Amino acid sequence: MVLADRVCKNFGTLQVLKGISLEVRRGEVLCLIGPSGSGKSTFLRCVNHLEIVNAGRLYVDGDLIGYRERGGKLHEMSPREAALQRRDIGMVFQHFNLFPHRTALENVIEAPTQVKKQSKDKAVARAKDLLDRVGLADKADTYPAQLSGGQQQRVAIARALAMDPKLMLFDEPTSALDPELVGEVLGVMRELAASGMTMLVVTHEMGFAREVADQLVFMDGGVVMEKGDPREMLADPQHERTKSFLSKLL
Ligand code: ADP
Numbered sequence: 190m191v192l193a194d195r196v197c198k199n200f201g202t203l204q205v206l207k208g209i210s211l212e213v214r215r216g217e218v219l220c221l222i223g224p225s226g227s228g229k230s231t232f233l234r235c236v237n238h239l240e241i242v243n244a245g246r247l248y249v250d251g252d253l254i255g256y257r258e259r260g261g262k263l264h265e266m267s268p269r270e271a272a273l274q275r276r277d278i279g280m281v282f283q284h285f286n287l288f289p290h291r292t293a294l295e296n297v298i299e300a301p302t303q304v305k306k307q308s309k310d311k312a313v314a315r316a317k318d319l320l321d322r323v324g325l326a327d328k329a330d331t332y333p334a335q336l337s338g339g340q341q342q343r344v345a346i347a348r349a350l351a352m353d354p355k356l357m358l359f360d361e362p363t364s365a366l367d368p369e370l371v372g373e374v375l376g377v378m379r380e381l382a383a384s385g386m387t388m389l390v391v392t393h394e395m396g397f398a399r400e401v402a403d404q405l406v407f408m409d410g411g412v413v414m415e416k417g418d419p420r421e422m423l424a425d426p427q428h429e430r431t432k433s434f435l436s437k438l439l
């Protein structure tokens with residue numbers, strides 16, 4: 190579902206991604222960890238087409254991201270082509286980014302009605318199912334400010350799912366939450382994983398990584414330092430940098 194082949198990204202002279210290679214198979218969950226500034230968000234943003242890679246290739250479900258091949262040459266995609274590609278990828282951010290002046294339900298139907306031109310009835314029915322799925326059936330008409338952080342993040346997940354994505358990206362979805370609210374969001378993510386969704390998750394919740402992830406990737410300084418089975422890696426990290434990073438988390 191995701192194939193990154195030596196992906197590089199710079200901002201001016203700052204090299205942020207220095208050849209990231211990884212693969213996420215359909216139905217798999219990959220957790221990405223690493224110190225602040227190591228390039229985790231930038232990598233997710235490249236996958237979601239919010240940034241364009243400078244070198245290397247990135248594919249989602251077989252589609253080259255960001256570029257079109259024409260006459261044997263690669264051309265940067267138009268914003269319209271990019272938007273089309275992004276429709277199939279859901280993203281959940283640390284700060285939930287809900288529309289504050291819309292209810293939970295209105296947040297969830299926004300993209301299906303505006304982008305996919307779904308009928309309002311159909312979008313509302315689906316949104317109710319999704320809110321039910323994230324445990325918020327009774328909050329459909331509530332505005333974000335009246336919801337806890339954990340509830341807002343669950344609305345954000347429902348909103349992403351409303352577009353029927355084939356891939357879900359999570360960028361530190363629980364980092365902004367009070368500790369007692371983390372579990373409810375991880376619970377929803379756990380169920381999503383169990384339902385077969387392909388997920389790329391930046392998180393420092395090692396319990397989640399250990400139990401849910403198929404692969405764990407440790408990034409440092411724009412490179413993949415170590416990757417493997419989460420249980421093996423957490424029990425016996427091979428690199429000094431991985432050891433030192435993990436010891437600080439615990
Ligand atoms: P992480 O998510 O691992 O904390 P980021 O991907 O957010 O790391 O950032 C990696 C590096 O890239 C940081 O040094 C950050 O300052 C830099 N960076 C990220 N986005 C931009 C941008 N749009 N312009 C310039 N530098 C950026």
Ligand code: MG
Nearest residue numbers: 229230231360
């Ligand atoms: Mg980040």
